[in-house]
Amino acid sequence: MKNRKLMSGNEAIARGAYECGVRFASGYPGTPSTEIMESFARYPGVYAEWCPNEKVGLECAIGAALAGTKAMAVMKHVGVNVAADPLFTVSYTGTNGALVIITADDPSLHSSQNEQDNRNYAKFAKIPMLEPADSAEAYAFIKIAFALSAQFDTPVFLRTTTRVSHSKSIVEIADPLPVEDTTQIRFNAPKYVMVPAMARLRRIEVEKRMQALRAFAETFPENRAEINRTDVGVITAGIPYHYAKDVFPDYSYLKLGMVHPIPEKAIRDFADRIDRLFVIEELDPFLEEQIRAMGIPVTGKDAFPYTNEFDPGVVERAMRTDPVEDPAYVPPVVPPRPPNLCPGCPHRGLFYVLGKLKVFAAGDIGCYTLSFMKPLEGLHACICMGASIGMAHGMSKALGEKGKGKVVGVIGDSTFIHSGITPLLNAAYNRSDCVFIICDNRTTAMTGMQEHPATGFTLQGQSAKALDFERLAEALGIDQVRVIDPYDIRQTRAVIREELARSGPSLIVSRRACALFRRAAGPPQKPLRVDPGKCIGCRTCLGLGCPPISWRKFSDQAPDQIVKNTKKQDGNAVIDPQLCNGCTVCQQLCKAGAIVAGEE
Amino acid sequence: MSKPKDRATGEKSVRSILMAGVGGQGILRASDILCEVMIRTGLDVKKSEVHGMAQRGGCVTSHVRYGTCVHSPIAKKGDVGILIAFEKMEALRYLDYLRAEGIAIVNDTEIYPPAVNLGEARYPDDILTLLPLPPASVKMVRAQEMGVRAGNPRTENIVLLGVLSRYLTLEPSVWDEILKVSFPAKLVDANLTAFHLGRVA
Ligand code: SF4
Ligand code: SF4
Numbered sequence: 001m002k003n004r005k006l007m008s009g010n011e012a013i014a015r016g017a018y019e020c021g022v023r024f025a026s027g028y029p030g031t032p033s034t035e036i037m038e039s040f041a042r043y044p045g046v047y048a049e050w051c052p053n054e055k056v057g058l059e060c061a062i063g064a065a066l067a068g069t070k071a072m073a074v075m076k077h078v079g080v081n082v083a084a085d086p087l088f089t090v091s092y093t094g095t096n097g098a099l100v101i102i103t104a105d106d107p108s109l110h111s112s113q114n115e116q117d118n119r120n121y122a123k124f125a126k127i128p129m130l131e132p133a134d135s136a137e138a139y140a141f142i143k144i145a146f147a148l149s150a151q152f153d154t155p156v157f158l159r160t161t162t163r164v165s166h167s168k169s170i171v172e173i174a175d176p177l178p179v180e181d182t183t184q185i186r187f188n189a190p191k192y193v194m195v196p197a198m199a200r201l202r203r204i205e206v207e208k209r210m211q212a213l214r215a216f217a218e219t220f221p222e223n224r225a226e227i228n229r230t231d232v233g234v235i236t237a238g239i240p241y242h243y244a245k246d247v248f249p250d251y252s253y254l255k256l257g258m259v260h261p262i263p264e265k266a267i268r269d270f271a272d273r274i275d276r277l278f279v280i281e282e283l284d285p286f287l288e289e290q291i292r293a294m295g296i297p298v299t300g301k302d303a304f305p306y307t308n309e310f311d312p313g314v315v316e317r318a319m320r321t322d323p324v325e326d327p328a329y330v331p332p333v334v335p336p337r338p339p340n341l342c343p344g345c346p347h348r349g350l351f352y353v354l355g356k357l358k359v360f361a362a363g364d365i366g367c368y369t370l371s372f373m374k375p376l377e378g379l380h381a382c383i384c385m386g387a388s389i390g391m392a393h394g395m396s397k398a399l400g401e402k403g404k405g406k407v408v409g410v411i412g413d414s415t416f417i418h419s420g421i422t423p424l425l426n427a428a429y430n431r432s433d434c435v436f437i438i439c440d441n442r443t444t445a446m447t448g449m450q451e452h453p454a455t456g457f458t459l460q461g462q463s464a465k466a467l468d469f470e471r472l473a474e475a476l477g478i479d480q481v482r483v484i485d486p487y488d489i490r491q492t493r494a495v496i497r498e499e500l501a502r503s504g505p506s507l508i509v510s511r512r513a514c515a516l517f518r519r520a521a522g523p524p525q526k527p528l529r530v531d532p533g534k535c536i537g538c539r540t541c542l543g544l545g546c547p548p549i550s551w552r553k554f555s556d557q558a559p560d561q562i563v564k565n566t567k568k569q570d571g572n573a574v575i576d577p578q579l580c581n582g583c584t585v586c587q588q589l590c591k592a593g594a595i596v597a598g599e600e
Numbered sequence: 601m602s603k604p605k606d607r608a609t610g611e612k613s614v615r616s617i618l619m620a621g622v623g624g625q626g627i628l629r630a631s632d633i634l635c636e637v638m639i640r641t642g643l644d645v646k647k648s649e650v651h652g653m654a655q656r657g658g659c660v661t662s663h664v665r666y667g668t669c670v671h672s673p674i675a676k677k678g679d680v681g682i683l684i685a686f687e688k689m690e691a692l693r694y695l696d697y698l699r700a701e702g703i704a705i706v707n708d709t710e711i712y713p714p715a716v717n718l719g720e721a722r723y724p725d726d727i728l729t730l731l732p733l734p735p736a737s738v739k740m741v742r743a744q745e746m747g748v749r750a751g752n753p754r755t756e757n758i759v760l761l762g763v764l765s766r767y768l769t770l771e772p773s774v775w776d777e778i779l780k781v782s783f784p785a786k787l788v789d790a791n792l793t794a795f796h797l798g799r800v801a
């Protein structure tokens with residue numbers, strides 16, 4: 001009983017890795033993968049580090065594996081794009097110890113810029129991939145992944161999706177195995193120096209290994225056939241298995257624990273016993289295409305959606321031939337509740353100014369991406385981590401004179417370190433005319449306050465060298481480096497205007513800690529309030545879109561409550577003291593001096 | 601399927617609870633505690649929610665599913681027995697998840713979304729008349745007020761757990777036991793009080 005724990009998929013992966021002797025992990029935070037590193041880092045005797053980006057993270061893990069240990073590289077799906085360069089070649093070299101790469105995919109784009117299906121990477125890079133369906137399997141499969149890596153001398157992928165990473169279910173945990181030191185320096189140039197002559201030979205080993213893995217897959221116990229009713233059978237993997245079992249418990253199932261390579265003979269045997277075969281998989285028809293290529297007719301994407309995650313309802317509707325009854329209640333239309341920048345968010349002042357200056361702001365990945373929305377509308381593009389600087393530079397080169405003083409590239413502190421340094425060097429080298437802005441909120445806020453190389457601390461809480469953005473920019477060759485406080489609207493506006501007017505590249509560091517990051521931001525200030533005796537109803541403060549500020553129409557107020565200060569006024573602003581963090585940005589904007597401190 | 605007398609443990613089948621509200625209302629903590637109580641009573645449990653973007657003042661939901669053997673951690677629409685809206689309007693947004701005979705526990709608190717703040721959309725005036733449920737199936741609660749009475753307004757989520765506990769036949773002593781280990785020592789009393797205020801509400 002004591003060992004039955006409620007764990008998220010991410011916590012279960014960390015626990016399983018710890019128990020089977022993994023003592024090295026590296027990665028970069030990214031939803032839905034972040035908690036794997038955070039919870040692994042808390043186990044005794046492990047080494048875990050946040051790296052500047054996923055490529056560095058994977059390279060460190062490769063090095064650790066080469067030294068003979070078990071190493072884990074952790075990232076979200078788009079992180080694998082960043083790490084793809086070492087990925088494709090470590091497939092050739094294999095590992096000396098063991099190497100598992102975790103890719104956490106995000107069907108439905110809950111917190112991502114795209115919905116790529118990283119099972120394709122397994123096939124593309126010729127690396128086996130396991131896919132757990134819940135926390136108990138995540139815990140078991142990470143152990144299997146390390147065993148396979150050692151047995152077949154290959155990196156192994158473990159793929160989760162948001163629903164596996166972030167759902168919680170019961171895991172039966174055990175004591176960690178004793179760890180023996182297996183590290184040593186081994187020289188083996190033919191295996192680890194991938195020049196053409198040697199890589200050609202390793203290339204052959206990769207195909208041999210894939211053949212051996214295909215044979216292994218046929219008897220792998222986690223490729224599990226459950227034979228019940230044989231009129232309908234389902235081939236599936238990962239969490240769609242549970243959705244299907246929920247609505248159709250008596251169909252037969254072939255549940256694949258390993259999605260690459262697939263067990264062809266086991267699939268044929270299963271198909272032979274079944275009248276009608278379904279393949280249930282979110283996103284790409286990855287299994288379906290391979291099974292069809294084997295000449296087996298299946299129902300797959302002709303019935304199931306390509307996009308978004310599934311749930312039991314989606315599976316039911318796709319598979320049932322008789323009509324499915326509609327839910328009992330139909331929700332009335334209610335106003336949407338999109339995510340918003342927090343009260344006192346330092347990004348708000350900056351993007352308010354950028355929106356008013358009518359510049360094109362190439363943006364990046366972070367909380368500040370939300371500034372594209374009304375009423376701020378201060379961000380106008382977002383592609384991937386680090387893209388904003390290169391995009392702004394390219395745009396201003398293409399626009400020439402027309403773009404002068406009109407294009408900026410905005411990037412977060414963690415994102416800048418992730419992949420913004422190289423494009424900033426490019427901007428200096430190729431004489432950009434852009435203004436670049438680092439929204440330096442002193443943390444990786446979006447994923448929940450992770451440390452990075454400029455915070456002064458490591459993942460495991462040791463103090464560290466803190467990167468100095470200003471000195472770095474000078475060293476890269478940026479002409480002008482300025483620092484502003486985005487809580488100071490006048491200064492923010494003035495400095496951005498000055499830098500836009502200048503030719504040559506400049507960098508503005510907009511520095512103010514995330515309002516939720518207590519260590520650096522300190523406690524919130526006293527809330528402000530609107531004095532109805534002074535508010536002229538100009539709505540300027542509403543332009544900030546700060547959650548505590550709302551508009552109260554006079555027509556909704558009791559007649560004896562209405563205080564009218566100008567003729568055309570039809571309402572006034574109100575600040576909710578429960579939510580306001582007292583940043584004073586709205587106060588600075590109010591020309592009537594109606595936003596004041598203190599109680600009524 | 602026969603109508604259950606007992607919404608928690610009386611049936612072999614899997615049941616679902618859906619908590620819905622706004623980022624920062626303590627929904628994830630509340631559903632964690634609920635799951636721990638169920639595990640302690642010997643039930644199989646799975647829960648699911650989405651982190652990340654959704655935390656920045658957006659909608660937050662947590663599905664809790666329990667029974668003898670749970671497969672999916674998320675419920676399908678039309679299959680939730682109890683919907684707990686931590687914010688009034690969210691009761692309407694997720695109404696299609698509720699079973700015909702389901703129950704809605706609604707926290708009588710309003711948190712305005714951006715469009716309402718800007719005066720571009722109206723906050724629904726009367727949630728009760730918009731809720732097409734039989735009056736007996738709706739439980740309105742002033743959880744924040746009760747949290748204040750318990751000594752800490754941030755115990756609003758635990759007040760709502762207390763209300764929920766009335767609809768589940770889980771031993772009250774197990775709730776107390778789990779609540780005691782779920783908070784730092786100095787917050788335990790306020791949370792226990794909040795839970796029991798909710799339970800008798
Ligand atoms: S508080 Fe100031 S800025 Fe806001 S509407 Fe009133 S007068 Fe305008
Ligand atoms: S002071 Fe104004 S801008 Fe700052 S948090 Fe309060 S309401 Fe928002």
